[in-house]
Structures are given as structure tokens and as C-alpha cells.
Amino acid sequence: MWGRLWPLLLSFLTAAAVPGPSPRRPSRELDATPRMTIPYEELSGTRHFKGPAQNYSTLLLEEASARLLVGARGALFSLNAHDIGDGSHKEIHWEASPEMQTKCHQKGKNNQTECFNHVRFLQRLNATHLYACGTHAFQPLCAAIDAEAFTLPSSFEEGKEKCPYDPARGFTGLIIDGGLYTATRYEFRSIPDIRRSRHPHSLRTEEAPMHWLNDAEFVFSVLVRESKASAVGDDDKVYYFFTERATEEGSSNFAQSRSSHRVARVARVCKGDLGGKKILQKKWTSFLKARLVCHIPQYETLRGVCSVDVDTSARTHFYAAFTLTTQWKTLEASAICRYDLTEVQAVFAGPYMEYQDGVRRWGRYEGGVPEPRPGSCITDLLRSQGYNSSQDLPSLVLDFVKLHPLMARPVVPTRGRPLLLKRSVRYTHLTGTPVTTPAGPTYDLLFLGTADGWIHKAVVLGSGMHIIEETQVFKEPQSVENLVISPMQHSLYVGASSGVTQLPLSSCSRYRSCYDCILARDPYCGWDPSTHACLEANTAVNRTALIQDIERGNRGCESNRDTGRACRSRWPQCHHPLHGPLCRMVLTPDETSVSKRAT
Incomplete structure (x- = not known):
């Protein structure tokens, strides 16, 4: 039934998005069809690792030493990043x-x-040691591990302030300048919190008179060094992405008030935050959060986030994968949206929300805002006014922070709409990297993992996405739990319950003709007219001679004798009786057969 109703539902959801004067593409065009499908039996160039453990969900890539570090249930592994299956791995049993x-x-x-030691955190601590934390049968422990010897220490650290008790709970963590920044549900009571530990000033969120976090499930965190080249002496910031219960829904434009309704959020804290001196003592003074919308109602559950260009804050942006809210139990679909850091910053510099006791609901705060602006980091201007740290901030400012953690404006996606809507798919994880083509333009390449063990490789093109290929990574369906890209190894590492798989970032040799190569629109691939082959652009001898057409996928082969078929200026579209022109013909070199695949 959903197959027949999907186009109508998709059109309805798109039309019901936040209105605006800008024209929108037909909703069905958002549901991209992968141009190539690679089943498990046809995988090439892959490597696999499976040890005596389960749940290989924690991955840490160290490019300099060419090691892939893996945290699993009851074990840690150090693998050769060049070939994870070569048998040279080191292993730590930690049960x-x-x-x-x-x-x-x-x-x-x-x-x-549940009653095992699931390794949930694994990061570089310093030049000689790694730092790992595990659930340890609901009594979390952490350990500083000698990276060279790769052995457990003789003593462990208490982990209840650093690691979730429950292995199924969302968790994200970073080590920043020696401090541990984690976000999860802590303790046996499963309390959601954002905390900093292993630091002279340990901090957490406020719980009274209101909770800053409400039944939150954390997905991702990232450090953006906004102090770098800052004209105002700004501080570095940590951004957190999560889904939580929306206490403000009574005043929302998106849905009627429902106490159980969940929405996506982005929150921010300043790295230099020391907490307050009396008010908000040992609590964040810079915590702010805002709603993250994909401009398609009901796509509210955040599944995965990745960041691109974090080294340059002016260009930093994020990609987020959403799924339908739990009320759509019989329909599975995902959406991908892009967000610019500049838009996130603008929202955090905007108006606040306030809980209004008289009407017992949240509303936009219309009163005066004290100075320095609540939730802001310490800058050169504030230092010149005598505010050298957050402990110097006035009580009026800190009282305001306690009661106004939520911003009034939501963070909206770039161009105000999703890049992709994909039916019958639940994305669980994503990662991305910018790829510069021989002609000069740079494109973001995304790898999207699904709940049944497939990877969708897609290139972002303006306001949409083109799915280059879909690859079945595991023979038995299982959720993709983690994805890591290695530009140096030209590899994608996929973590799942059964093990880790290493895939090449591109397989250009699969494309046998010029048109196949160009139509793929893979930034890594280009057609070489001198060798009549589709080559890896980063290893080609003469990169500038390669033919690519990433934007349109139909130019460059007109005068090439290796087109694989008669030259056509336009590719004809297939017409599906239910879904319309959702796919394109793929002609074999001898034009004797046509394959179609509608999704």
C-alpha cells in the first residue's frame, strides 16, 4: 500500500514544510536512485576483519601511523590501516x-x-597513550593504554562520569587539549548530560529549576576552533547534536503540543568555560541549544551527523541524517539536510525562549538581555572590560543563562530544504569528505550507512544529491554502526556487529566506457582519452587531461570513440507507472539490454 501512497505522502510532507516564496523542486526528484548497485557477491578490493568479539562499533583512525583502532565488546584491536585483514593486528582482551x-x-x-564490557570511547590521550572507556557490565571503567605496547594498564579509572552504563544509549566524546568532553546518559538512572572531566574545571549541565536536557539521545560532537584567525579573540567551541523531548512544543509552529514529541537539536559550549564562581558553579555558563529542522515535518529523529571543513570555521558545515518520527511505524524513510556553521552561529546570537509561568508554556523572550550577552564566550572585548573568565561574569547574566538555554529561532538547512529524501531506507551513520577535481571545483562526497548493511555513496550537487552507487557491505543484513574515511589509504572503514570492512573510496575500473565513467559523476573518477580507460583522478599521470562532468553527467564523450554506444546529447528517462521518471536507462556497451531500478 505504501508503494502507491509514497508519491502523494512525499508531496504532502514537502508542501507542508515551512512556507516560503522560493520555488521548490518536485518532491519526487528528492528521492534519488543509485546509478549502480553492487551486491555483496560482486565486491572487489575489500578487506575484512573479524576477531573473537562482537559489536565493532568504535573506530579511531590514526593516519600518521597507518593504524585503525577498534573498540568492540570485550576487546580492543589495532589494525593495519592499509590492509585490515592482513593478520598483523594487535589485540587486548578487556572483559x-x-x-x-x-x-x-x-x-x-x-x-x-548488556552485561558485558562494550568499549564506547577510544581516543588519543597524548603522544604515548590512548584513552578508552567501556560499560563494564553497568559499572563503567576507563583506562590509559600504552599505544606502542597496546596493553591494558595495571590500574583503571572510574568511568561513571565519562561513559554510559547502557551499551545501547547514544554517546559521543572528544579529548580536547587533555580534557574529556562527553555527552550521554550517565549513571544507572540514565541521566542525560554534557560533561567535561579530566580537566581542572569539571563541568556539567544544570538540572534546576529546569532541565537543560530532556530525555536526550546524543549522536555527534565536534570541536570547531573558532579562535583560529578570529578578529575578536573568540573561543573554540564544541557542538553537540542530539534528539530530545520538546518541552516547548506547545508554542511550536510545526506540531500540536505533545509531551512525547521529540525533535532534533544542536547545542554549543565554549572550550574556555570555567563555570560560575557562585551561580552555576561547576556548571556550563555557555550552554545554548536550538532546534534543528530539515523543513520536512515528521523527519525529527536525528540518526547521524558529520562535519566538513572544520579547520576553517567560515566554511564549516554539517550533514545530518533524519528518519521519520516513531508514529510512522509502518513507513521507513530518511532525509539528508546540510547546515552551515554561520547559520548555527546566527541562531545562537538571536532571540531566546523563556518558560512563562503564567500560561505554563514556552514563548519568545521579549525582555531586556543583560550584558555581557548570556551564553557567549569570553572575547578580547570582554577581557578589556575585566571579564577574564566565566567566573567573572555578573550574577544577572548567569541567572539569565540558567533560565534561557533554548533559542527562539530554529536552525534551518542550507537553501531551506533537504538535499535528499529516501524511501524504504533508514540511514544510521554518515561521513563525508571534500574532493577536489582535476578541473578545480571541490565537491562534498558522502557515504551513508543503512540499517541493513548497505553504503550509499553520493555527491552533493547544489541543492540536491546524486547517489553514485549503493554497495552491500555485509552478506547478512546488519546495521552500519560507524564509518571512517582515510584519504591517505583511499579507504572507507565500516564498523558493524560482525566485524570491520575496508572498502576503496572508488572503483573507477568498473566503468568500461566513456559514458559509463562520465554518467557515474564520481569526483574520484575521470575518463582518460589516451588510454581509453576510467582512471582514479588522484593517481592519474595527467590529471588535467581526464574528462569529467560532475554537474550534469552528460558531456565530454561526444567525440570519443570509446563511448560504448551511439552518441546521444540527452539520456532518455525511464517512466515508472507509480513513481514517474525516477530512474534513468543504463545501456550496456552493445546496447542489447537495458536495466532499470526504481527505488
């Missing part, structure tokens, strides 16, 4: 003791899935 597993089970937890 919860039988006594700990018994206690965990006695507390009502599952002794088949």
Missing part, C-alpha cells in the same frame, strides 16, 4: 569479570547483550 556480569544480571539487565 567484565564473571562477578560483575552476575551483579549486572541481578539488577535486571540482560546477560546476553
